[in-house]
Amino acid sequence: MKKILESLGIADVNAGGFSGGWMGGGKVQTVVSPINGEALASVTNVTPLEFDAILAKCHQAFASWKLVPAPKRGEVVKAIGDELRRNKAALAELVTLEMGKTLREGLGEVQEMIDICDFAVGLSRQLYGLTMPSERRMHRLQEQWHPLGVVGVITAFNFPVAVWSWNTAIALVCGDTVLWKPSSKTPLTAIACTKIAEKVLRDFGYDPAICSLAIGKGSDIGDLINTDPRVALLSYTGSVPGGRHVGRLVQERFGKHILELGGNGAVIVSEKGDLDIAVQSVYFGAIGTSGQRCTSTRRVIVHHSIHDTFLDRLTALYARTPIGDPRKDEILMGPLVDTAAVETMLAAIQTVKDQGGRIVCGGERLPAAGGCYVTPCIASVPKDLPMLQEETFAPVLYVLPYGPIEEAIALQNGVPQGLSSAIITNDHRESELFLSAAGSDCGIANVNTGTSGAEIGGAFGGEKETGGGRESGSDAWKAYMRRQTSAINFSGQVELAQGITLEL
Ligand code: NAD
Numbered sequence: 001m002k003k004i005l006e007s008l009g010i011a012d013v014n015a016g017g018f019s020g021g022w023m024g025g026g027k028v029q030t031v032v033s034p035i036n037g038e039a040l041a042s043v044t045n046v047t048p049l050e051f052d053a054i055l056a057k058c059h060q061a062f063a064s065w066k067l068v069p070a071p072k073r074g075e076v077v078k079a080i081g082d083e084l085r086r087n088k089a090a091l092a093e094l095v096t097l098e099m100g101k102t103l104r105e106g107l108g109e110v111q112e113m114i115d116i117c118d119f120a121v122g123l124s125r126q127l128y129g130l131t132m133p134s135e136r137r138m139h140r141l142q143e144q145w146h147p148l149g150v151v152g153v154i155t156a157f158n159f160p161v162a163v164w165s166w167n168t169a170i171a172l173v174c175g176d177t178v179l180w181k182p183s184s185k186t187p188l189t190a191i192a193c194t195k196i197a198e199k200v201l202r203d204f205g206y207d208p209a210i211c212s213l214a215i216g217k218g219s220d221i222g223d224l225i226n227t228d229p230r231v232a233l234l235s236y237t238g239s240v241p242g243g244r245h246v247g248r249l250v251q252e253r254f255g256k257h258i259l260e261l262g263g264n265g266a267v268i269v270s271e272k273g274d275l276d277i278a279v280q281s282v283y284f285g286a287i288g289t290s291g292q293r294c295t296s297t298r299r300v301i302v303h304h305s306i307h308d309t310f311l312d313r314l315t316a317l318y319a320r321t322p323i324g325d326p327r328k329d330e331i332l333m334g335p336l337v338d339t340a341a342v343e344t345m346l347a348a349i350q351t352v353k354d355q356g357g358r359i360v361c362g363g364e365r366l367p368a369a370g371g372c373y374v375t376p377c378i379a380s381v382p383k384d385l386p387m388l389q390e391e392t393f394a395p396v397l398y399v400l401p402y403g404p405i406e407e408a409i410a411l412q413n414g415v416p417q418g419l420s421s422a423i424i425t426n427d428h429r430e431s432e433l434f435l436s437a438a439g440s441d442c443g444i445a446n447v448n449t450g451t452s453g454a455e456i457g458g459a460f461g462g463e464k465e466t467g468g469g470r471e472s473g474s475d476a477w478k479a480y481m482r483r484q485t486s487a488i489n490f491s492g493q494v495e496l497a498q499g500i501t502l503e504l
Pocket of ligand 1: 154155156157158159181182183184217218219220221222223226237238239240242243245246259260261262263293294295391393419461462466
């Protein structure tokens with residue numbers, strides 16, 4: 001463990017702030033692994049005064065970074081991707097140690113960082129504006145995209161490095177600088193990533209404050225980010241209540257925001273689908289990352305004719321789930337992130353029982369020394385169970401039957417969140433209905449694959465209480481730039497739009 005930490009520049013005590021130089025005069029926090037309760041290292045949080053200095057430097061760095069040609073900025077992102085390739089194994093292991101996801105998922109998360117860097121490098125030559133025909137003679141109408149400013153990136157614990165990279169790789173090629181406030185549950189991975197970016201920026205001779213870091217509590221450092229007009233765009237990933245608070249504060253100062261909030265993923269399993277695909281997709285979607293993905297499968301809506309068979313097969317898989325140290329190859333489910341998460345899960349299961357749900361299997365705390373291990377839970381529930389409306393960030397899966405496909409879609413849509421959804425069917429009409437305007441109301445709607453495991457090529461995000469933000473691939477980059485529309489007159493005369501004449 002020591003060797004991994006050292007290879008990523010993590011010492012016993014680490015400064016939690018960076019903006020060209022490292023600082024951290026605030027509270028000291030010991031980071032404990034959810035795998036076994038072992039202390040990994042300590043971090044000193046930044047003080048409000050240090051935060052101000054960090055943001056000032058990050059803001060100052062924007063003045064020169066925005067003038068670097070976008071393809072040159074892409075070269076920096078390419079080098080960050082190469083550095084991530086070199087450090088993939090170590091960084092993945094640190095993700096696992098700090099957050100508890102399995103090593104194979106940790107490797108997948110770092111791969112996602114590499115992929116978004118590759119995507120952003122290509123994007124650096126494709127930040128296209130449009131040219132439109134002007135209604136006026138000898139005029140040209142065009143749109144350009146310009147860098148926006150400092151992008152504040154506030155991240156959740158469950159994807160401690162990928163979300164930073166989705167935002168940072170895109171923001172950097174767009175000419176923005178980045179100020180990252182990671183979850184206080186995962187500060188070490190944030191320090192490791194910032195060190196990687198620092199090295200690359202220094203190697204290129206650019207101001208390392210382009211990738212700044214401020215570790216501290218959400219309620220103090222987070223609120224300073226929310227309210228500071230120097231943060232042009234705030235990309236916030238976290239819970240719905242957090243996003244509601246952040247969104248209100250950013251809106252009050254007319255800042256821009258990208259909100260990536262809670263999900264409540266559902267899979268519709270049709271009697272016309274492949275049962276093997278259904279069982280495996282739901283299984284991975286529900287127990288992957290110990291049910292701590294925003295896209296985790298929380299609800300399965302199964303056609304009544306196959307409900308019992310499906311449930312039996314899924315329950316058999318659940319019973320065989322290898323739970324334990326996520327660094328081991330054979331383990332599929334590691335610990336929850338901390339003891340508070342275990343308590344939240346157990347309380348939710350009690351509420352499900354109180355509301356009339358039946359626990360089919362799992363939902364127990366495992367007595368592993370120092371770790372936060374539980375058994376994944378399946379509950380068979382009525383369609384109107386109030387808990388179906390809530391995201392419990394743990395491996396608790398609700399199974400409910402449906403009749404007509406329209407009912408399944410209504411159940412799938414009948415929650416406040418709108419992130420990820422899926423249907424397992426071989427019936428073309430059903431899948432097309434699911435993808436149509438009459439179908440899923442989510443930002444992600446998959447066919448014959450589960451709710452989690454999004455690829456970076458598409459825009460990622462969800463509707464309703466999930467916040468409406470989009471990040472990562474496709475044209476999500478547009479949120480990181482400001483659009484400028486220009487009319488250019490080369491006629492030598494004055495001509496007004498809409499045919500208005502001016503008699504002088
Ligand atoms: P959380 O809301 O507890 O914390 C998220 C981040 O917000 C942390 O960095 C935290 O320090 C910060 N924060 C807290 N108070 C703040 C404030 N006043 N101002 C600014 N920032 C503040 O979430 P979590 O437990 O870390 O993560 C789980 C949640 O995140 C789940 O709801 C999950 O669905 C969601 N999530 C969503 C996505 C997505 O892309 N939609 C991705 C990952 C996680």
